[in-house]
Amino acid sequence: MHIDGQCHCGRVTYQAEIDPERVSICHCTDCQTLTGSPYRVTVICSGEQIRIAGKPPKTYAKAGDNGRTRVQHFCPDCGSPLFTSGEGDASNDWGIRWGSIRQHDRLKPRRQIWCRSAAPWINDLAELPGQPTE
Ligand SMILES: [Zn+2]
Numbered sequence: 498m499h500i501d502g503q504c505h506c507g508r509v510t511y512q513a514e515i516d517p518e519r520v521s522i523c524h525c526t527d528c529q530t531l532t533g534s535p536y537r538v539t540v541i542c543s544g545e546q547i548r549i550a551g552k553p554p555k556t557y558a559k560a561g562d563n564g565r566t567r568v569q570h571f572c573p574d575c576g577s578p579l580f581t582s583g584e585g586d587a588s589n590d591w592g593i594r595w596g597s598i599r600q601h602d603r604l605k606p607r608r609q610i611w612c613r614s615a616a617p618w619i620n621d622l623a624e625l626p627g628q629p630t631e
């Protein structure tokens with residue numbers, strides 16, 4: 498599937514060819530801190546599937562709870578999370594952050610990981626009162 502996306506301010510843009518079956522939710526504490534949200538949704542792909550244009554993203558690397566270093570790619574101006582990549586043997590293991598993808602409504606998660614740190618209310622959202630806008 499061909500997708501395209503951008504950060505919130507629009508200075509970083511990209512196009513990619515992805516497998517819509519490889520959409521994953523991560524409940525790890527790093528994703529919670531980096532996003533400010535209870536979980537993160539990412540399309541898993543390889544580096545050559547993505548073509549980045551515009552301003553080059555800024556990167557930040559840190560070892561996760563599994564001991565592997567992950568690199569976070571984000572817009573240097575607006576801070577929007579855009580990609581993740583690995584290092585060494587995993588340097589071609591990339592991911593695209595769901596919220597930056599223009600076609601994200603068509604990308605449904607197929608699996609979730611690090612459920613042990615999931616917010617305890619994560620399955621209760623359907624019970625909350627809701628309204629279509631603020
Ligand atoms: Zn931006």
Ligand SMILES: [Zn+2]
Nearest residue numbers: 523524525528
């Ligand atoms: Zn995570």
